[in-house]
Amino acid sequence: MSDSILKHVRPSLHDLKPYIPGKPIADVQRELGLADVIKLASNENPIGPSKKAQTAIQAALTELNRYPDGGQLFLKSNLSAFHNVGEDMLLIGNGSDEIISLFCTTFVEPGDEIVVPSPSFSEYKFAASLMAGRTVEVPLGENFEYNLEDFKQAITDRTRIVFLCSPNNPTGTYIRQADLERFLQEIPQDILVIIDEAYNEYVEADDYAQGLELFRKGYNVAVMRTFSKLYALASLRIGYTIAKPEIIGYVNRVREPFNVNHLAQVAAVAALHDAEHIAESRKVNSQGKRMLYEGFEKMGLRYIPTETNFILVDTGVDSKALFQALLRKGVIVRDGGFFGLPTWIRVSFGLPEENIRFLTALEETLQDMKVEA
Ligand SMILES: Cc1ncc(COP(=O)(O)O)c(C=O)c1O
Known part of the structure; x- marks a missing residue:
């Protein structure tokens, strides 16, 4: 393409970076050859639509x-x-x-x-x-x-x-x-x-x-x-x-x-x-919140009490490496580096079995990372 066209791109767009969304399940399945992947990265409602x-x-x-x-x-x-x-x-x-x-x-x-x-x-x-x-x-x-x-x-x-x-x-x-x-x-x-x-x-x-x-x-x-x-x-x-x-x-x-x-x-x-769907969504969310609070407390991790369907937790390790390691276990979270928080991750509350899988994967991964360090 001729440079003469690109020089007319509005200067205010030069530094603009496209939004990086939470990694889709299908991408992780394809890239890592995993069949069973859970996504706790985009603050979605885990119970499905009404x-x-x-x-x-x-x-x-x-x-x-x-x-x-x-x-x-x-x-x-x-x-x-x-x-x-x-x-x-x-x-x-x-x-x-x-x-x-x-x-x-x-x-x-x-x-x-x-x-x-x-x-x-x-x-x-x-x-x-x-x-x-x-x-x-x-x-x-x-x-x-x-x-x-x-x-x-x-x-x-x-x-x-x-x-x-x-x-x-x-x-x-x-x-x-x-x-x-x-x-x-x-x-x-x-x-x-x-x-x-x-x-x-x-x-x-x-x-x-x-x-x-x-x-x-x-x-x-x-x-x-x-x-x-x-x-x-x-x-x-x-x-x-x-x-x-x-x-x-x-x-x-x-x-x-x-x-x-x-x-x-x-x-x-x-x-x-849909009052039933709304009530169920809130119930599953409160349950998820309690499970993750407890899980983090057991692991001695600092977390920020939340009023939402996700939580921010300081893992004390490089969040990018942790994100990749969790991906390999089929668990997608959000790397805090995206928000300028390089030891934190943001995790959405999932279904009870998803929360357990996440907490188990996190505990194992943190232990592995500490052994390697
Ligand atoms: C604070 C906040 N506002 C807006 C949005 C976007 O919502 P929508 O899906 O309606 O565009 C999000 C999505 O994650 C959000 O976290």
Whole structure:
């Protein structure tokens, strides 16, 4: 290809690195010749999708020749009743990933800033970089706790969006209601605060800041939720945000007309109302959390208490080597090196038998690595 074309690539893309997702099961099976592989790397729901969602998809298959409802009216009316918010306060996205990009496309001009926690979900920085925006990273505390005073200090007159991920990926830590409300009162009122609540439905802590309550009080927040985690529809790509109608109106201008496919829309409605699947998902998750807490305590490993469906644990060894060794045992986790934490791994809670297999593989591997060292 002629260099003359490449010189027109937008300079802001030169340093952009593509997202590296959790390793798929099929890749590990093929690369390592393993038949039995478990994946605890992408914070997916291990019990599988809701049967009701599967039935809704079956029924919708005969309509695949039609474009999806671009206004997502059926889903919006269900979400509107579920959360008691106006339909004009909702925007549905092709996963919350897309919504993060849509917000940055709407609000970030070259040189504008977003403020994000560190470590946190990488898509915020990615989306801002696409718009030639600058990302200001605010380190979390020693135990990865939020200190919103630090976020306040990071705000400048170029700040357009503050992304708060609560509970946070990859740490599982969360923001307390009183802290978030004070923060919202103290920051300039022309800054949008996006609260990414991808793991909201797993939270057990009483003092967790519910973004929707603060939204209802009139603060400038956009609350993001997803159907990828507790609702177990990661493959279909569907998430949503709740914000003031004026904000939604602008973000809607940059949205593709048919951004969310029909199967995702009907499955989301079914999953939203599948109380049995929701209860089972929460039960299996709490069980998994207890199993891993206990397992790590027995091994003497430091972990961060979590309000999500995953946990961050300090293994004390090189996480890249540990990741590879666990792969060879057919267990996929997330290497903390990706988040700048080179001795930590992030592990999603699985089914009970998967959790046992992971803990056994971890214990054996750590022993082997210590013998070798
Ligand atoms: C904090 C956070 N936000 C958003 C997402 C993306 O969700 P979705 O699948 O809806 O794009 C994830 C996925 O891991 C996440 O951890």
